[in-house]
Amino acid sequence: MNVAEFFVNVFIFPGGLFAIMLGLLLTGLDRKIYARLQRRVGPPIYQPWLDVVKLSQKETIIPKTANYTAFRLAPLLGFAGMLAAIAIIPVTGIYSGLYQSGDLLVVLYLLSAPALALAMGAAASGSPYSSIGLSREISIMLAYEIPMLIVFLTVGMRVGMEIGGTAIFSLSSIVNFQLSQGSLLLDLPMLPAFLAFLICIPGILGVVPFDIPEAETEITEGPLLEYSGSGLAMFKLTGGLKMLVLSALTVALFFPMGLGSFWLVNLLWFIFKCVVIMFFTTTLIRAMQARMRIEQAYKFYLLFPTALALISLVLTAISFRI
Amino acid sequence: MGELLQNIVKKSPWIYRINAGSCNGCDVEMATTALIPRYDVERLGCRYCGSPKHADIVLISGPVTAVVKDKVLRVYDEIPNPKVVVAVGICPISGGVFRESYSIANQLDAYIPVDVNVPGCPPRPQAIIDGIAMAIEIWRKKF
Numbered sequence A: 001m002n003v004a005e006f007f008v009n010v011f012i013f014p015g016g017l018f019a020i021m022l023g024l025l026l027t028g029l030d031r032k033i034y035a036r037l038q039r040r041v042g043p044p045i046y047q048p049w050l051d052v053v054k055l056s057q058k059e060t061i062i063p064k065t066a067n068y069t070a071f072r073l074a075p076l077l078g079f080a081g082m083l084a085a086i087a088i089i090p091v092t093g094i095y096s097g098l099y100q101s102g103d104l105l106v107v108l109y110l111l112s113a114p115a116l117a118l119a120m121g122a123a124a125s126g127s128p129y130s131s132i133g134l135s136r137e138i139s140i141m142l143a144y145e146i147p148m149l150i151v152f153l154t155v156g157m158r159v160g161m162e163i164g165g166t167a168i169f170s171l172s173s174i175v176n177f178q179l180s181q182g183s184l185l186l187d188l189p190m191l192p193a194f195l196a197f198l199i200c201i202p203g204i205l206g207v208v209p210f211d212i213p214e215a216e217t218e219i220t221e222g223p224l225l226e227y228s229g230s231g232l233a234m235f236k237l238t239g240g241l242k243m244l245v246l247s248a249l250t251v252a253l254f255f256p257m258g259l260g261s262f263w264l265v266n267l268l269w270f271i272f273k274c275v276v277i278m279f280f281t282t283t284l285i286r287a288m289q290a291r292m293r294i295e296q297a298y299k300f301y302l303l304f305p306t307a308l309a310l311i312s313l314v315l316t317a318i319s320f321r322i
Numbered sequence B: 001m002g003e004l005l006q007n008i009v010k011k012s013p014w015i016y017r018i019n020a021g022s023c024n025g026c027d028v029e030m031a032t033t034a035l036i037p038r039y040d041v042e043r044l045g046c047r048y049c050g051s052p053k054h055a056d057i058v059l060i061s062g063p064v065t066a067v068v069k070d071k072v073l074r075v076y077d078e079i080p081n082p083k084v085v086v087a088v089g090i091c092p093i094s095g096g097v098f099r100e101s102y103s104i105a106n107q108l109d110a111y112i113p114v115d116v117n118v119p120g121c122p123p124r125p126q127a128i129i130d131g132i133a134m135a136i137e138i139w140r141k142k143f
Helices: A003-011 A016-037 A047-057 A068-088 A103-111 A113-125 A128-163 A171-181 A188-205 A230-254 A263-288 A294-321 B002-009 B025-035 B069-077 B125-140
Strands: B014-019 B057-061 B084-088 B104-106 B116-118
Touching: A003 A016, A003 A068, A016 A047, A016 A068, A016 A230, A016 A263, A047 A230, A047 B002, A068 A103, A068 A113, A068 A230, A103 A113, A103 A128, A103 A171, A103 A230, A113 A128, A113 A230, A128 A171, A128 A188, A128 A230, A128 A294, A171 A230, A188 A230, A188 A263, A188 A294, A230 A263, B002 B125, B014 B025, B014 B069, B025 B057, B025 B084, B025 B125, B057 B125, B084 B125, B116 B125
Parallel strands: B014 B057, B057 B084, B084 B116
Antiparallel strands: none
């Protein structure tokens, strides 16, 4: 792969500009559908773009107690992690991913970048509310990473056993396997793993039942409390990108089927799938549920998604043993 | 460019509430304007935010009591520029029923530049939304 192609992939087409646009579109759709579910008119779909432009024009206040370098660096770190993650995930018929082997593990690490960036910013801002948010962010991260890791392991094992006899953590192999053998979603032992991954998504995004680290009514937005202006805009962009990365990852892991060979049709089909995943994992749950307490969320993640993912793992292991 | 920026910016005002010793009547009305679907202010791009550092438009209710005066000024200073102040209810304008009480510092105007006054005890939700709309017009000219 040459250098020019690399830069286009990271900064313009699947990553960078395109991903930011699509991520903000997902956020806007989420807010609009959420408002319609409550029978409100709601903000226009392009509202997140307006918010980001406005925030970038506002004054940036840095607290006297803050560590300047870490405080300013944290939003960039999460943003960069998400940009790298979106450039790695393949999209059927349009883009084949940046690397050919082991990239699922890289995505797993990059997915923790926004949460760690938030924790870093919170620790650097020196506010007591932020430190409460920080401890909650880290606890919920510990809880959702375990089922997520088991889901990745199950998918890798299912595909790898069929192809070569060992687990494979290459997203392009997983996608190609499904394109030739049928999507993993239709495979009965994989269904619990799929559900477990869907349950993990609202926790990673930090939306309502699991927005405990940022609970604005009790700890006034927690880690984001001291951020204003461009830093806050960066966190908003990261939020949109996170939604896109998770939807794209779900599509790649469980139903990457394309529609024909024309790229535009494939692109629209991909966006449609992302919107459907976002609706069921974020908007609908956000409209129906109230916020949990941190220990309830911790228990929930260590109980239900972990159990579902383990069922899948055991079923997959048994089916290859016999 | 300036004109375009102002048109973008006016669609995204974020709201923050400060209770300067209010009896909670105006606060209930303010919560009503945003929280119930009927008077949905999110359609104007508004959003209630929990942190003063995210705010653009400040709604202040209540007569400024002697105890709370310094805290109000401090929270006001934490709001990044450009910002606009809306005084909600009769209390921040003149003290209302608490006027000339020993526990009232002074009217809000004496400490903070107030851009829009929304009188009433409490004001109707429509009046508060009208006040927010006027505040947005003032606020966008500051960019």
